Amino acid sequence: MWAFFSPSLQKERMNVRCCLLVTLCLCSADFGSPSERCDDWGVDTMKHRPVYNGEPAKIRCPLFEAFLKYNYSTAHSAGLTLIWYWIGRGQDLEEPINFRLPDNHISKEKDTLWFRPALLNDTGNYTCMLRNTTYCSKVACPLEVVNKDPGSCVSQAIKPEEVLMYLDSTNKNLTCPDVQGFYPASIKPTVRWYKKCTLVDNFTERYPNGINLTFVFVRESYQDDYTCIVSYKENGRDFKLTRTLRVKVVGSPDKAKAPLIVTPNDRVVYEYRPGQDLVLSCDVRFTFLKDSPQEVWWLIDGKRLDDITELKFNISYKETPLQVGDLKIEKTLVVPKVTEKDLKRNYTCCAYNLKGTVHLQALVKMEVPTPRYTVELACGLGATVLLVVLLTVIYHFYWLEMVLFYRAHFGTDETILDGKEYDIYVSYARNAEEEEFVLLTLRGVLENEFGFKLCIFDRDSLPGGILTDETLGFIQRSRRLLVVLSPNYVLQGTQALLELNAGLENMASTGTIKVILVQYKAIKKSKVKELRRAKAALTVIKWKGEKSSYPQGRFWKQLLVEMPVKNTSKISVDKLNLSCPSLQYV
Numbered sequence: 001m002w003a004f005f006s007p008s009l010q011k012e013r014m015n016v017r018c019c020l021l022v023t024l025c026l027c028s029a030d031f032g033s034p035s036e037r038c039d040d041w042g043v044d045t046m047k048h049r050p051v052y053n054g055e056p057a058k059i060r061c062p063l064f065e066a067f068l069k070y071n072y073s074t075a076h077s078a079g080l081t082l083i084w085y086w087i088g089r090g091q092d093l094e095e096p097i098n099f100r101l102p103d104n105h106i107s108k109e110k111d112t113l114w115f116r117p118a119l120l121n122d123t124g125n126y127t128c129m130l131r132n133t134t135y136c137s138k139v140a141c142p143l144e145v146v147n148k149d150p151g152s153c154v155s156q157a158i159k160p161e162e163v164l165m166y167l168d169s170t171n172k173n174l175t176c177p178d179v180q181g182f183y184p185a186s187i188k189p190t191v192r193w194y195k196k197c198t199l200v201d202n203f204t205e206r207y208p209n210g211i212n213l214t215f216v217f218v219r220e221s222y223q224d225d226y227t228c229i230v231s232y233k234e235n236g237r238d239f240k241l242t243r244t245l246r247v248k249v250v251g252s253p254d255k256a257k258a259p260l261i262v263t264p265n266d267r268v269v270y271e272y273r274p275g276q277d278l279v280l281s282c283d284v285r286f287t288f289l290k291d292s293p294q295e296v297w298w299l300i301d302g303k304r305l306d307d308i309t310e311l312k313f314n315i316s317y318k319e320t321p322l323q324v325g326d327l328k329i330e331k332t333l334v335v336p337k338v339t340e341k342d343l344k345r346n347y348t349c350c351a352y353n354l355k356g357t358v359h360l361q362a363l364v365k366m367e368v369p370t371p372r373y374t375v376e377l378a379c380g381l382g383a384t385v386l387l388v389v390l391l392t393v394i395y396h397f398y399w400l401e402m403v404l405f406y407r408a409h410f411g412t413d414e415t416i417l418d419g420k421e422y423d424i425y426v427s428y429a430r431n432a433e434e435e436e437f438v439l440l441t442l443r444g445v446l447e448n449e450f451g452f453k454l455c456i457f458d459r460d461s462l463p464g465g466i467l468t469d470e471t472l473g474f475i476q477r478s479r480r481l482l483v484v485l486s487p488n489y490v491l492q493g494t495q496a497l498l499e500l501n502a503g504l505e506n507m508a509s510t511g512t513i514k515v516i517l518v519q520y521k522a523i524k525k526s527k528v529k530e531l532r533r534a535k536a537a538l539t540v541i542k543w544k545g546e547k548s549s550y551p552q553g554r555f556w557k558q559l560l561v562e563m564p565v566k567n568t569s570k571i572s573v574d575k576l577n578l579s580c581p582s583l584q585y586v
Contacts, residue, residue: 415566
């Protein structure tokens with residue numbers, strides 16, 4: 001067909017065709033790009049917070065808050081359309097939201113997506129797209145719907161928002177958050193406050209006041225999780241909103257101070273030998289100060305550690321929360337295998353907050369060599385301790401023999417000018433068995449072996465006398481009252497009890513007689529008040545039958561210790577034949 005046209009015409013037609021083709025390509029590039037490309041801002045998680053199943057929720061498109069310079073009204077006037085898409089949990093395909101379904105619980109109002117209420121199946125990412133024929137921009141927002149924990153008013157999956165309250169402040173309100181705008185202004189909701197799911201009712205210094213919980217006085221013990229549940233009715237339907245706040249009680253800013261360095265200090269000296277690992281701890285206490293930096297660092301010879309290259313070291317860091325928002329920071333400096341030069345360096349702990357900067361130097365010294373006589377000193381000390389232990393053991397087992405030896409050789413005769421006639425008055429129950437024990441055993445050993453003079457009423461009293469007067473007279477003329485205890489002794493109305501009472505009263509009032517208790521037979525439980533007191537205050541010497549019958553036995557040594565000291569005591573001790581020859585007469 002081109003043959004019918006001249007070459008010049010053919011060339012002109014080719015140029016026009018090329019121009020049309022270029023124009024078409026440019027137009028395709030200009031008008032085709034909006035449908036193929038859209039500015040994707042990803043997923044905005046800045047305000048992500050799980051919501052409870054069955055409670056209202058809303059998502060406001062973040063494009064108008066953080067990513068664009070104009071609001072929803074301006075965008076709508078410019079011809080931009082806001083479209084919502086969503087992709088459910090575990091799904092791959094994003095699909096538009098159909099708001100026209102009659103039973104749909106999701107609706108949109110301007111730039112906000114409403115869930116009345118939010119259900120578990122609503123969990124997913126919701127994308128808002130703003131576009132027209134020349135512009136497109138989109139961003140996704142996550143929505144997580146959770147159930148409350150069984151038997152609880154909250155879920156541990158939702159972290160409470162932290163609210164700071166200053167210690168000892170007054171009339172502070174805790175306001176239920178993020179509930180405004182959920183219900184019309186004409187509706188007055190019902191608000192209930194809970195502390196760890198316990199209804200706040202008659203709590204000390206804490207009173208519900210609508211969406212506020214008023215703290216009349218802030219104490220550290222009031223630090224806890226507080227939950228507000230807002231109930232309201234809209235379009236004939238009941239809705240609830242659950243919000244939890246974590247109250248943290250912190251120190252008042254008026255009491256905030258500069259950091260306090262606990263260690264190092266001028267009372268602690270760090271002594272090391274060359275070759276050891278140098279360990280220095282910088283322990284600093286910070287009082288609570290809102291939005292204040294809290295820094296701790298080491299200086300070596302006035303330089304920060306980042307500027308030191310000639311020294312190897314390690315740093316460990318530890319934070320420990322304290323009461324009312326205070327903080328303990330511990331920064332430990334470790335210099336492995338220090339040299340003499342390292343021990344002469346200047347190590348300084350520094351700390352900073354908005355109240356000021358503080359610093360303290362660690363007193364590092366080279367350890368003085370241990371003196372040579374340390375071993376000898378340790379041996380001498382060990383020998384002294386061993387000797388003390390040995391003497392203590394010896395005294396524990398042979399104290400009776402030692403006391404008797406001292407009495408025999410260094411004791412003062414008690415019988416000189418005391419006006420007493422008898423050494424011992426024997427009180428016992430009047431029956432055949434105990435009379436035999438007193439007359440044959442006690443009298444035989446004490447009088448014949450040890451030389452004491454005994455007074456036995458039935459033997460030494462004269463017939464026809466008054467029993468009471470003679471008994472009291474014998475006791476007053478005796479240096480010791482030896483009571484032979486047995487079940488028969490404590491029978492009411494006996495002469496034995498009269499003798500016991502007289503001896504105890506004499507010992508308590510004048511102190512001219514001493515009572516000795518010898519248990520001949522065990523008494524299970526005594527109703528005699530005086531006897532119970534005597535047994536609680538005095539030593540009871542127990543007769544153990546055949547085991548105690550030998551005059552050289554422990555029973556007689558115990559009894560002899562309680563006897564009055566006489567010149568005959570040395571002879572008496574010799575007769576005991578003490579069983580520790582190495583200690584005898586030392």
